[in-house]
Amino acid sequence: MKRFILLTLPIALVACTPTGITSIPPSPQAVAETTILDEQAALGVELAYQAAALAALTAMKSGLVDAKTKVEIAKADTFAYAQVQKVRAAYDAGNSASYAQTLPVARTAVGSLLALVKGK
DSSP states (O other): OHHHHHHHHHHHHHHTSSTTOOOOOSOHHHHHHHHHHHHHHHHHHHHHHHHHHHHHHHHHHHTOSOHHHHHHHHHHHHHHHHHHHHHHHHHHHTOHHHHHHHHHHHHHHHHHHHHHHHTO
8 A cells, every 4th residue: 555655646746736837927917917908909899890880880871882882781790790799708708719819800800891881
């Protein structure tokens, strides 16, 4: 029994070492600053979407957009809205990997929506 304990003790000690931790934040302030920047980026993409959607609605109601472009704008609006919701969900879940992936996609989708409204 002593031999078993002596053989398993080094394994148990190695298992308790923090080798699985890839990075430890340097300070709580660094975490807070990153969180604030993430929140501002998410809020920025949401506000950009709202502005683009309002511009699209205004352009369509004013008659400046033809029927074909209205369909394209509707599709782009649906896609942009879905991407903005994914950003918010990733931020709310604290999932940094999906947040980092969805934020640029949402920005591009909002930009595409605005480009359609501008006629580009």
